[in-house]
Amino acid sequence: MTHAQWLPEHVARLRPYEPGKPIDEVQRELGLPRVVKLASNESPYGPSPRALAAARQALQEAHWYPDAGGYYLRTDLARYHGVSPQEIALGAGSTELVQLLVTALLTPDDHAIVVDVTFPMYRLALEVGRVPYTVVPLRDGQYDVESILRAVRPNTKMVFLANPNNPTGTYIPRPDLEFLLESLPARVVVVHDEAYVHYVDCPDYPDGLTYYRRGAPVVVLRTFSKVYGLAGLRVGYAIGHPDIVRGIDTVRSPFNVSHVAQAAARAALADGAYVRTVVEATRRQRAWLTQQLTELGWPPYPSQANFVCFQVEGDARAWSNRLLREGVIVRPLGFFGLPTGLRVTVGRPEDNILFIEKLRKLWQASA
Ligand SMILES: Cc1ncc(COP(=O)(O)O)c(C=O)c1O
Numbered sequence: 001m002t003h004a005q006w007l008p009e010h011v012a013r014l015r016p017y018e019p020g021k022p023i024d025e026v027q028r029e030l031g032l033p034r035v036v037k038l039a040s041n042e043s044p045y046g047p048s049p050r051a052l053a054a055a056r057q058a059l060q061e062a063h064w065y066p067d068a069g070g071y072y073l074r075t076d077l078a079r080y081h082g083v084s085p086q087e088i089a090l091g092a093g094s095t096e097l098v099q100l101l102v103t104a105l106l107t108p109d110d111h112a113i114v115v116d117v118t119f120p121m122y123r124l125a126l127e128v129g130r131v132p133y134t135v136v137p138l139r140d141g142q143y144d145v146e147s148i149l150r151a152v153r154p155n156t157k158m159v160f161l162a163n164p165n166n167p168t169g170t171y172i173p174r175p176d177l178e179f180l181l182e183s184l185p186a187r188v189v190v191v192h193d194e195a196y197v198h199y200v201d202c203p204d205y206p207d208g209l210t211y212y213r214r215g216a217p218v219v220v221l222r223t224f225s226k227v228y229g230l231a232g233l234r235v236g237y238a239i240g241h242p243d244i245v246r247g248i249d250t251v252r253s254p255f256n257v258s259h260v261a262q263a264a265a266r267a268a269l270a271d272g273a274y275v276r277t278v279v280e281a282t283r284r285q286r287a288w289l290t291q292q293l294t295e296l297g298w299p300p301y302p303s304q305a306n307f308v309c310f311q312v313e314g315d316a317r318a319w320s321n322r323l324l325r326e327g328v329i330v331r332p333l334g335f336f337g338l339p340t341g342l343r344v345t346v347g348r349p350e351d352n353i354l355f356i357e358k359l360r361k362l363w364q365a366s367a
Pocket of ligand 1: 040041092093094095096119162165166193195222223224225231234235236
């Protein structure tokens with residue numbers, strides 16, 4: 001029996017997300033004393049102790065369905081961002097919000113724009129929704145606003161921008177985003193995905209909310225999976241026009257964000273001091289990794305995120321397999337459209353040292 005018997009063509013031609021092996025399994029299989037995972041841009045510092053306490057407390061109420069309206073979390077987020085709760089939609093991670101935006105806003109008669117090397121979930125959502133899209137190449141790892149504008153068609157309705165971008169870590173500067181927003185037809189919704197916003201330290205980064213407030217058709221995506229250290233609980237949110245939020249709320253499953261996730265997210269949001277500690281440590285380590293890789297002759301793209309991305313000679317998968325056998329899990333970027341690229345999450349200092357030591361060893365062995 002072939003899959004084609006059951007799956008429509010637009011699903012049959014897609015590949016499911018390739019999950020990495022669980023870290024314990026890698027350790028057991030390879031008989032390694034220590035394995036570090038620098039593959040999925042999680043925070044190595046974990047959640048704030050206050051978020052953990054809130055999650056534990058919420059677990060005792062796990063027999064109740066979660067609040068389907070996310071009342072308290074949306075109220076907190078609205079206050080935090082200075083918007084109304086009607087402008088906030090919750091999702092099981094921002095990944096789900098990408099799917100929900102496509103489902104709620106687009107049809108196969110519309111058209112969308114994505115870049116070639118970016119978060120793969122945008123394309124997946126468009127494929128599943130049978131929405132035609134144009135793929136615009138990055139230029140030297142950077143978004144090229146002029147090319148995006150050239151790709152606009154009469155039926156274009158959405159542009160996806162990860163800013164900073166995953167997997168390059170590069171960002172769209174304020175003048176470029178402003179030019180894009182001024183030039184796009186008013187019907188085009190710009191999804192400004194700010195998953196890595198906390199790690200940004202450049203002065204000309206454009207905060208998507210500023211443009212939303214000015215009336216631009218911008219939807220901002222945020223997640224609790226990165227700096228807040230809650231990737232395993234799955235919670236993210238969108239900020240946008242109440243009509244768009246209503247659309248998302250109409251097509252989502254009602255209990256998409258668990259009770260524990262909502263409680264932990266509220267406590268994490270309130271612990272600003274913890275966020276600052278994580279951000280400072282990550283930025284320091286990002287600078288260190290960038291310097292080490294540059295000295296090794298593999299300068300990464302300048303990163304504003306919690307990972308660095310660099311290109312190797314030949315197939316990046318071979319390098320990632322070699323690193324894996326040394327106990328360091330990194331992400332080869334074939335699935336992201338960059339077959340010679342490796343992405344490495346900024347870990348704790350000891351993890352980053354181990355990664356650089358192993359990479360140097362492998363590099364010397366291959367020279
Ligand atoms: C650009 C970007 N957006 C969204 C996400 C999704 O995060 P989550 O679904 O965990 O909120 C990621 C995760 O890697 C990402 O890189």
